[in-house]
Amino acid sequence: MCGIAGLWRRGGPDPADGVRVERMAKTLIHRGPDDFGYLFANSQRMLASVSQATVNDFDPDVLIASRRLAIIDLGSQGRQPIANETSDVFVAFNGAIHNYVELRAELESRGHTFRSHTDTEVIVHAYEEWGENCARRFNGMWAYAIWDARKRRLVCSRDRLGIKPLFVAWHGDTFYFASEVKAILAAGELVATPNRSFVHRYLVLDECENGHDTAFAGITQLSSGHNLVVTREGHHETRYWSHVDQTGHYDYKQPGETFRELFRDAVRIRLRSDVPVALLLSGGLDSSSIAVHAKAQEQAIDIEAYTAVFPGYEFDESRYAALVAKHVGMPLHCVEYKSSGLLEDMAAVTEHLDAPPRRGQELVRWKLLQAVSAQARVVLEGQGADEMLAGYPDRYTKSYLCSELRMLRPWNLHHRVPRMISARQHLDRMHSYPAPMPPIPGRILGDQILKDTSNSMIPVQSKDPLTRTLFKDHALGLLPELLHFGDAISMGHSLESRLPFLDHRLVEFVFKLPFDDKMRGAETKHVLRRAFARDLPEDILSRRDKVGFATPLKHWLQLHRSELFDVLNSQRTREREIFNPAGLTHCMSNYRVDNRAATRLFRCVALELWFRRYID
Numbered sequence: 191m192c193g194i195a196g197l198w199r200r201g202g203p204d205p206a207d208g209v210r211v212e213r214m215a216k217t218l219i220h221r222g223p224d225d226f227g228y229l230f231a232n233s234q235r236m237l238a239s240v241s242q243a244t245v246n247d248f249d250p251d252v253l254i255a256s257r258r259l260a261i262i263d264l265g266s267q268g269r270q271p272i273a274n275e276t277s278d279v280f281v282a283f284n285g286a287i288h289n290y291v292e293l294r295a296e297l298e299s300r301g302h303t304f305r306s307h308t309d310t311e312v313i314v315h316a317y318e319e320w321g322e323n324c325a326r327r328f329n330g331m332w333a334y335a336i337w338d339a340r341k342r343r344l345v346c347s348r349d350r351l352g353i354k355p356l357f358v359a360w361h362g363d364t365f366y367f368a369s370e371v372k373a374i375l376a377a378g379e380l381v382a383t384p385n386r387s388f389v390h391r392y393l394v395l396d397e398c399e400n401g402h403d404t405a406f407a408g409i410t411q412l413s414s415g416h417n418l419v420v421t422r423e424g425h426h427e428t429r430y431w432s433h434v435d436q437t438g439h440y441d442y443k444q445p446g447e448t449f450r451e452l453f454r455d456a457v458r459i460r461l462r463s464d465v466p467v468a469l470l471l472s473g474g475l476d477s478s479s480i481a482v483h484a485k486a487q488e489q490a491i492d493i494e495a496y497t498a499v500f501p502g503y504e505f506d507e508s509r510y511a512a513l514v515a516k517h518v519g520m521p522l523h524c525v526e527y528k529s530s531g532l533l534e535d536m537a538a539v540t541e542h543l544d545a546p547p548r549r550g551q552e553l554v555r556w557k558l559l560q561a562v563s564a565q566a567r568v569v570l571e572g573q574g575a576d577e578m579l580a581g582y583p584d585r586y587t588k589s590y591l592c593s594e595l596r597m598l599r600p601w602n603l604h605h606r607v608p609r610m611i612s613a614r615q616h617l618d619r620m621h622s623y624p625a626p627m628p629p630i631p632g633r634i635l636g637d638q639i640l641k642d643t644s645n646s647m648i649p650v651q652s653k654d655p656l657t658r659t660l661f662k663d664h665a666l667g668l669l670p671e672l673l674h675f676g677d678a679i680s681m682g683h684s685l686e687s688r689l690p691f692l693d694h695r696l697v698e699f700v701f702k703l704p705f706d707d708k709m710r711g712a713e714t715k716h717v718l719r720r721a722f723a724r725d726l727p728e729d730i731l732s733r734r735d736k737v738g739f740a741t742p743l744k745h746w747l748q749l750h751r752s753e754l755f756d757v758l759n760s761q762r763t764r765e766r767e768i769f770n771p772a773g774l775t776h777c778m779s780n781y782r783v784d785n786r787a788a789t790r791l792f793r794c795v796a797l798e799l800w801f802r803r804y805i806d
Contacts (some may be wrong), residue, residue: 192270192474193221193317193681194282195368196335197377198233198344203249211712217373221284221681222257222540224264224268229254229271229280231337233422237279238339240271249335252337252344255673257281259684261567262290264464267306271337274314275303275480278339281314284369285332285354286461286686288693293327300668322347325430327692329459333412335367344420351574351664352401352414352433352693354474365420370678371409371544375804377455382804383407388545389768392797398548405800414670419675431694433665433701441548446708448699452557453721457695460570464642468566470558471522473510474738475715475722475730476572476581480690482725484570485518493557494521494565498558499528505740510730517727525561527554529746533753541680543675544795549789550746551739557681563683573676574691577669578700579718580709582681657704664697706737744788747781754795763798 195214208230215226229252231238240251248470248674271280287293290309293316298304302315310332316324317336322345325332331353336345346367348356359366361379368374377384385407391397392405403410414801415431425526457480461467469484471477484493497511509522517523529535540546547553562569575580644743663669680687690696699706703717710716712734719731747754755778759761774794 192259192282192284193218193257193369193373194255194270194333194335195286195373196229196252196282197364197366199251199364200233200422201363203232203251207250207752208254208661210240210379211253211255211370213376213378214368214373215257217376217804218257218369220684221369222259223684224260225258225266225269227256227258227271228270228284229337231339232278233342236278236339236342238276238337239281240273245634254280254282254335255339256733259567259681259686260465261286261686262309262462262464263307264563265306268308268310270310272306272308272310272314274318279314279318280337280339281310281317283310283313283332283334284356285330285334285349286460286688287312287328287330287332288462288688289329291462297342317345322419322428323430325349325417329695330779331692332688333369340423344353346412346418346420347430348412348414351673351692351697352360352411352670353689355674355675355677356412357409358406358418365425367412367680370542371404371406374409375406378417382449384801384805389531390741392548392793397640397667397671398471398545399667399674401670402557406804414665423669432504433661434697442462445717446723447705449696450721451715452693452696452699453479454483456690456696457570458487459579459694460688460690461487463568465567466565467493467568467570468562469495469520470492470562471497471514471520472572473497473512473514473730474572474576475508475718475726475733476691477515478510478726478730479718479722480521480570480572481514481518482722483690485520493570494523496523496525496562496569498554499524499526500740510733514730515650523561525558527557527741527751529553531801532746533757533795534538536796537803538682539679540796540800544678545674546793546800547675548611548671548796550741550743550792552679554739554741555675559680559683560684563685568686568688569691570678570688571676573687573689574664574669574697575629575715575718577663577672578691578697578708580656580660580705581714590704592607600679615703630659656709657701660708661701664701743792744782745786747788749793754791757795762802766798766801768801770795770796 211228227240229238229240231252232250233252254271258268258270260268271279271282287309290312293306293312297315297319300319304311313334316327320327325347331349333348333354333356338345341634344644348354355369357368357371357374357466359374359380366374366377373382381693383406385403385405388405401411416427416429418427419425423698461484467551469481471481481495495515497508500506501506512522533554536547539556608785628706676687707717723731756776757780775793777787777791781791
């Protein structure tokens with residue numbers, strides 16, 4: 191796990207680029223506190239040099255920096271960028287290749303020689319063997335940049351699900367990439383400008399991520415499941431994996447057993463580490479399943495669990511977490527978030543997200559992972575299960591009903607119901623949000639609505655509405671947002687977060703199951719419950735009270751009312767003309783009794799803090 195950053199100035203070397211890349215790397219120290227390194231290359235003369243110090247004297251136009259968080263092979267042999275045997279292919283890598291042991295054995299049998307025991311070195315030899323399509327051989331999470339001096343090209347890749355981020359931008363003929371947006375901005379050539387589409391989604395559509403753009407105009411993400419090849423002549427992006435490819439059905443008579451086998455192996459390979467591993471345990475089905483299967487592995491004997499607690503609140507799940515921890519024999523640490531420094535925490539989280547937080551869960555996660563980081567460098571989490579197994583009852587019930595209504599084709603009800611519900615939800619948001627209506631002309635806002643809506647459409651072939659909804663949440667909406675927040679906050683504490691439910695083998699299997707293996711009547715995650723029926727305590731297995739990650743947001747806002755209102759009533763905020771005054775007044779008057787108003791009030795403050803940090 192690391193932070194990477196770099197540039198290729200295709201118009202020719204600039205003596206100032208060494209300083210630029212050093213500045214970029216310094217913004218990523220939290221991602222890699224253990225070591226750092228640089229690659230300097232001249233694409234015209236086929237020269238390349240790995241240095242830990244500063245730019246050498248042969249006029250590099252390709253400069254790559256890496257900050258290392260040592261997880262596998264902790265010695266200096268793991269310093270990045272790592273080269274092949276002939277020092278003409280180099281890789282800088284952020285992430286973890288969980289099947290690196292098996293891939294290394296295969297590559298050694300094909301004649302490749304390794305200098306370290308890192309998973310990073312597997313990438314450079316896999317690229318030599320299989321070219322840019324080597325990404326298809328990896329099981330894990332990654333964002334990497336390969337400089338191929340032989341072919342004079344830069345190859346960037348992002349994992350199938352987009353667990354690890356890679357942000358990219360162009361400044362004339364210069365290509366920039368980095369693990370965080372702030373690193374690109376630190377180079378000093380691109381001006382931080384708000385992305386109107388992002389502001390619209392954040393305030394009006396209740397969304398932050400679409401899997402492609404960012405809060406900043408001109409800075410985008412390399413899409414999940416894609417490779418990007420940059421040459422002196424141009425660049426092209428290719429897809430090597432997609433959710434759409436996973437249509438069809440598995441004809442398995444025992445889907446529960448298949449799910450169990452795939453999940454058990456996903457947990458096993460994610461426990462490979464030379465540093466301590468911890469677990470986030472809520473007491474829900476997902477994290478409890480990880481706890482059971484992690485403790486069954488020989489290498490997980492010392493694993494400890496952490497949970498967020500909310501004493502006195504009905505959504506506190508600590509009793510369930512304690513039940514599971516006792517069941518598997520795992521120490522449990524309870525972490526309570528106290529909002530005494532709410533604005534300071536919001537600012538800290540914004541600094542690592544490079545975007546405003548949405549609801550307040552990010553603040554709890556910030557403190558929870560701060561506690562984990564005192565004991566571990568790797569943490570297992572249950573992220574991704576809800577979005578592929580229909581784990582949110584309120585969200586997926588309408589799609590499930592539409593799936594059941596398919597038999598009523600003469601009336602087309604299975605098409606009309608989701609349209610009517612979605613249209614009503616969208617109109618409710620448009621009419622009641624303190625949105626940025628005044629500074630954005632209606633024509634532009636109208637075009638943006640169409641653009642955002644069209645970008646959220648994916649060509650899924652499934653006829654069943656539940657599967658289509660799950661595809662959208664997994665590929666373009668809910669999950670990408672959770673992954674962005676999850677990565678940024680964990681790496682803010684120098685923690686590598688690993689997600690067994692996002693093993694691509696498991697994802698491919700689940701998306702080919704019929705919808706009633708995911709949701710059956712009022713029962714969500716049907717195949718998971720069946721798979722782990724003999725492993726989990728009955729009180730966990732039979733839970734139907736999906737809590738999600740709830741927080742006492744209204745209480746926090748009331749405690750800090752004066753500070754928050756000072757931000758929103760300030761001259762800086764008013765002069766910015768972001769918010770509809772009537773909508774903002776409504777939120778400030780009703781947040782104590784209206785959950786929606788409370789969320790919107792929090793979001794308005796968060797957006798203003800983001801503007802102050804990055805734009806002013």
